[in-house]
Each structure stands twice: as structure tokens, then as C-alpha cells.
Amino acid sequence: GNSVTQMEGPVTLSEEAFLTINCTYTATGYPSLFWYVQYPGEGLQLLLKATKADDKGSNKGFEATYRKETTSFHLEKGSVQVSDSAVYFCALSNYGQNFVFGPGTRLSVLP
């Protein structure tokens, strides 16, 4: 079946540090890949997505590239801010099927 694995958190960084959160997946076919972010007390918000191999999703300074050869979709940001502190979820979906989420990675950015 489909599954998503993320690096365990929490991840603690200083402001302006470089961020990488690893995500790998197992799926049949050619799934779409997503990163969702959850701020304290809120629901999940779509951060970025990629629908086919070698696509790069980007939003708010975050980027992730769909790597089919390594079945990965790592999230990166060059310079994090305190306001980026949240839980980040990697997810996949084969069109028309259920979305499968990773366990989430908590990021804390210190001033």
C-alpha cells in the first residue's frame, strides 16, 4: 500500500538557518506529492505540491522537488523565520484515492 515516511522531529533551528525536512514515499503508479503545514491550534494548510517527476513545488520560500528515482520529496527553505514554527506533513495521493499523510515533523525556530 501507499505510505509516507518523514524525518522525526522536533527540529530546532535558529532564525535564518537552512531547513531540510526529509520525506520518502512508497506508492504504486505516479502519485501527486504534497507538503501541508499546521500552525498551533489550526487545521492543515497546503504549502506546496508536485504532480509529476522532476516537478518543483514552491511557496513562501519553501521548495520541494519530486524525485522519482529516490522516491523522495524533501522540503527545503534557505532562511527560516520564527513564524515558520509549525508542524509539517508530507502526503501523497494517487488521483481519486485517499490522501496518505506522514506523521509530521515539528519545527521550532528560535530568534
Add this chain to the structure above:
Amino acid sequence: EAGVAQSPRYKIIEKRQSVAFWCNPISGHATLYWYQQILGQGPKLLIQFQNNGVVDDSQLPKDRFSAERLKGVDSTLKIQPAKLEDSAVYLCATKGRTNTIYFGEGSWLTVV
């Protein structure tokens, strides 16, 4: 465009009591999901609707959980009787023609 609306936002009940959550999807979104998110974990699918029909309810604990989507728009999720382990956030999400789901802010349930 209005987002996914959920209510109530917060609910505290005693075990063995019942509770109901309501979801109003984004207009025109045919697919609706209910997820359960236990603290520190990722969302787990409970049930998926396509219009007013159930697509997947394989992970719904049917002895205590029920859900319906009358007329293919609003949906309700009910828990009766509640157990302590049902304490979680219940997230409603909807999907339109694009392969992206949009979440509501969630209904936070505490069972004491």
C-alpha cells in the same frame, strides 16, 4: 472563496456521552473526507464521500462512529458512545476537480 467550515471548534464530553461534528465543504467540491488526528500524529482517514455516497469507510469504527452526507453537501460525524481514546482533532477536508484537498480548522474533542 469560502473555505471548509467546521463546528464546533472545541468540545469536552464525558466518556459514554455522544457528540456530533458538522462540516460545510467548499462550494462545488464533490469529495469530502473526515480525518482523525491524534496529538503528535498525522491525520488518519475515517471516511471518504463522493457526493452523497461512501467511497471508503474501512477505517471507521462503525460500532461507535457514524457519518452521513445528505444531499451531497454538508456532512456530520457522530460518535456514540465516546471513549477516552477518541480525544483528537476531527478534520474535515474537501476536494474539487484538482487533486488537492483543503482542510477546515478542525473540531477539537476532549473525552474525560
